[in-house]
Amino acid sequence: MSRTTIIPIGPQHPAFLEPLNVSLELKEERVVGATLNLGYNHRGMEHALSLDYKKSQYLVERVCGICSNHHSAAYCQTVEAIYGVEVPERARIIRTITMECQRITSHLLALGHIAEVVGYENLFMQCFRERELVMRLVNEITGNRVHYSTNVIGGVKRDIDAAMERRIEDVMSDLRPRLEELHAIFSRDSTFVKRTKGIGKLTREQAIDWCVVGPVARASGVAQDVREDGFAAYDRVRLRPVVREEGDCYARTMVRMDECLRSVDLIEECLPLLKEGSVVLSVKGHPSGEGISRVEAPRGELMYYVKAIGKLQLDRVKIRTPAFVNVPAVQAMLPGARLADVPVITVSLDPCICCTDR
Amino acid sequence: MGLLDRIGVRSPWILHFDTGSCNGCDLEVWALLTPRYDVERFGGVNRANPKQADILLITGPVTKKCEDRLRNLYEQVPEPKLVMACGNCASTGAPFHNCYNVCQGVDKVIPVDVYVPGCAARPEALIDGLIKALSMWEEKARAAREVKG
Numbered sequence: 460m461s462r463t464t465i466i467p468i469g470p471q472h473p474a475f476l477e478p479l480n481v482s483l484e485l486k487e488e489r490v491v492g493a494t495l496n497l498g499y500n501h502r503g504m505e506h507a508l509s510l511d512y513k514k515s516q517y518l519v520e521r522v523c524g525i526c527s528n529h530h531s532a533a534y535c536q537t538v539e540a541i542y543g544v545e546v547p548e549r550a551r552i553i554r555t556i557t558m559e560c561q562r563i564t565s566h567l568l569a570l571g572h573i574a575e576v577v578g579y580e581n582l583f584m585q586c587f588r589e590r591e592l593v594m595r596l597v598n599e600i601t602g603n604r605v606h607y608s609t610n611v612i613g614g615v616k617r618d619i620d621a622a623m624e625r626r627i628e629d630v631m632s633d634l635r636p637r638l639e640e641l642h643a644i645f646s647r648d649s650t651f652v653k654r655t656k657g658i659g660k661l662t663r664e665q666a667i668d669w670c671v672v673g674p675v676a677r678a679s680g681v682a683q684d685v686r687e688d689g690f691a692a693y694d695r696v697r698l699r700p701v702v703r704e705e706g707d708c709y710a711r712t713m714v715r716m717d718e719c720l721r722s723v724d725l726i727e728e729c730l731p732l733l734k735e736g737s738v739v740l741s742v743k744g745h746p747s748g749e750g751i752s753r754v755e756a757p758r759g760e761l762m763y764y765v766k767a768i769g770k771l772q773l774d775r776v777k778i779r780t781p782a783f784v785n786v787p788a789v790q791a792m793l794p795g796a797r798l799a800d801v802p803v804i805t806v807s808l809d810p811c812i813c814c815t816d817r
Numbered sequence: 818m819g820l821l822d823r824i825g826v827r828s829p830w831i832l833h834f835d836t837g838s839c840n841g842c843d844l845e846v847w848a849l850l851t852p853r854y855d856v857e858r859f860g861g862v863n864r865a866n867p868k869q870a871d872i873l874l875i876t877g878p879v880t881k882k883c884e885d886r887l888r889n890l891y892e893q894v895p896e897p898k899l900v901m902a903c904g905n906c907a908s909t910g911a912p913f914h915n916c917y918n919v920c921q922g923v924d925k926v927i928p929v930d931v932y933v934p935g936c937a938a939r940p941e942a943l944i945d946g947l948i949k950a951l952s953m954w955e956e957k958a959r960a961a962r963e964v965k966g
């Protein structure tokens with residue numbers, strides 16, 4: 460009978476990009492328990508966001524740099540709901556396009572990261588090479604690479620002109636075969652498949668119990684996607700959520716890979732919908748009342764609650780980020796795993812500590 | 818440069834630590850390692866071990882919980898060492914100014930040699946900063962060798 464050993468990993472560790480501390484309880488090579496220690500990234504965003512609702516349009520992107528545009532879209536939608544205004548159609552389509560672009564960059568980052576932790580550095584580089592295409596496109600559309608700062612209360616700041624529409628089309632048709640090539644590698648490469656298939660299983664029941672969202676839930680057979688609610692312009696396009704049943708690291712990776720391709724479809728579907736019109740609506744006075752809004756961020760459902768009191772300050776901003784519910788589920792996946800698989804399992808969740816801690 | 822000097826020049830190893838950033842700058846730091854920008858051609862290699870690191874690359878305003886960890890890491894890095902603060906928030910704490918849980922920039926905790934502005938810092942700016950850091954580090958390393966004789 461061997462004793463259990465406790466191994467702390469983090470906050471600074473090669474496998475994690477972000478400060479996160481996991482205490483693993485080990486029996487020989489097997490993990491029998493895991494405890495998470497979070498909070499290294501807590502900056503007090505909810506408090507900072509409630510100081511000035513206008514500045515918060517931009518500050519809100521600094522909650523998380525990977526899904527910044529989704530944060531600002533969710534925040535703007537919430538405040539628009541408080542004002543009771545309907546955003547112009549064109550602005551909603553532009554928001555959809557930028558959100559889908561960001562989904563591709565975020566998923567390619569996650570895919571590259573998992574390729575790196577299974578030891579496939581070449582694939583990591585390839586993911587990032589394709590990702591750079593979208594980063595550059597977004598830079599052209601919005602003027603920024605990371606924090607787009609295009610969403611404002613009432614619409615978007617920058618329009619997409621005809622030349623830009625063609626440019627988006629070109630990039631998407633260039634990107635599609637590259638993504639298909641990546642898809643073939645991820646689905647067929649024997650090293651990758653062996654390292655991820657059957658590892659870190661999360662059953663459907665567990666997924667529901669731990670309330671996971673986004674690709675993690677969809678990889679465990681829970682068909683749940685907030686885009687089906689039809690915020691922004693998602694009611695105008697044909698959504699086909701990717702759902703898999705296996706619930707292991709492989710399934711989570713493949714869900715992300717498939718979603719990248721679906722995002723390209725969505726962007727291409729959005730472009731012909733763009734009709735002449737204004738992209739921003741001016742709102743008057745300070746907001747007053749309560750609002751709630753949800754978007755599907757790359758990692759899952761992102762919810763904002765705002766309580767405004769007719770002043771520059773807000774009474775309360777509450778954010779429920781997808782990583783906040785997904786990260787604890789690692790405690791359900793780790794027991795029974797081998798020590799060498801721990802980084803793969805953790806990264807397959809696509810943890811985002813800056814979202815979790817805020 | 819004499820032969821001995823040239824033999825003595827090593828590739829500095831870089832240690833990246835996130836002290837509470839929004840990940841925006843981390844993404845760009847990662848993008849630097851990839852084919853488009855590929856900073857390894859300048860001689861810096863990203864390794865995650867403080868005991869073997871030469872350049873400490875910090876992103877994010879230092880949160881109160883990370884403060885001690887950052888100091889701890891800094892002390893572990895052997896001399897000659899160099900600290901590079903990437904992004905507005907690592908340089909000054911800017912977007913998170915006056916947040917209750919941040920220390921307003923890396924230089925409030927440990928000495929910083931190179932500041933890279935931008936939110937998020939652009940890869941071009943980061944490369945510029947890194948080249949500055951590399952040349953400063955080489956000078957420091959040479960000075961240290963000369964003292965040793």
Ligand code: SF4
Pocket residue numbers: 521524605838839840841842843876877878903904905906907912935936937938
């Ligand atoms: S400088 Fe801006 S982008 Fe960079 S980590 Fe800080 S808030 Fe994020």
